[in-house]
Amino acid sequence: MKIRVVSSREEIAELNPNERNVHLAFRPSNVDFLDLMRICPRLRAVQVPPSYHKTLSKAIKLFLEMQGVTLLEGDVWGHRKDIDEYYVVDEEAIEEIGSLIREGESIQDATAAIQRKTRLAPDLIKYIARSKITA
Numbered sequence: 496m497k498i499r500v501v502s503s504r505e506e507i508a509e510l511n512p513n514e515r516n517v518h519l520a521f522r523p524s525n526v527d528f529l530d531l532m533r534i535c536p537r538l539r540a541v542q543v544p545p546s547y548h549k550t551l552s553k554a555i556k557l558f559l560e561m562q563g564v565t566l567l568e569g570d571v572w573g574h575r576k577d578i579d580e581y582y583v584v585d586e587e588a589i590e591e592i593g594s595l596i597r598e599g600e601s602i603q604d605a606t607a608a609i610q611r612k613t614r615l616a617p618d619l620i621k622y623i624a625r626s627k628i629t630a
Contacts, residue, residue: 496584496623498542500571510534518542518571518582525555532562540622542567569616584623588613592623 498516501507504523507530514535519527523543532538541564543551548568559566571582588609595605606620 496589497581498571498584500580500582504530507531507534513537515539516542519547520544520571522547522550525552528555528559532559532564538562538564540565540567542569542571542616542619544568544570565622567616567618567622569618584615584619585613588615589623592620596624 496516498518499510499514500518500520501510502520504521504527507527510517510531512535515537516539517531517535519531519541523531528541531541541559543566545568548566551566556566591612592605592609595608596602600608602621602624605624606617609615609620610617
């Protein structure tokens with residue numbers, strides 16, 4: 496799973512329209528979210544750092560929900576934007592999440608187990624787990 500890391504609002508205009516997962520590493524405004532949705536119509540998830548997540552308006556949260564976009568809270572630990580514009584979630588971690596879910600683990604238990612092994616954000620793990628349940 497690839498997550499496009501966006502460091503500034505100027506980068507939104509340069510995004511590929513096919514992006515599905517984006518991490519906003521800056522404090523986004525409502526207009527930034529609207530621009531993101533306009534440029535990336537296939538967007539499925541937007542992740543923002545915890546400090547920014549707390550300041551988002553209820554209106555933009557509702558707007559994203561209505562558009563079918565999941566808002567995630569978390570960071571992309573150890574990612575260096577100067578090396579790669581994407582943060583990649585290891586396929587092994589995704590498979591392990593899927594296998595825990597198939598074995599009957601609850602999403603909460605699977606999240607705790609995976610978080611101990613990786614530095615993935617809990618919301619991201621839950622998002623992956625939910626996608627494995629519906630897959």
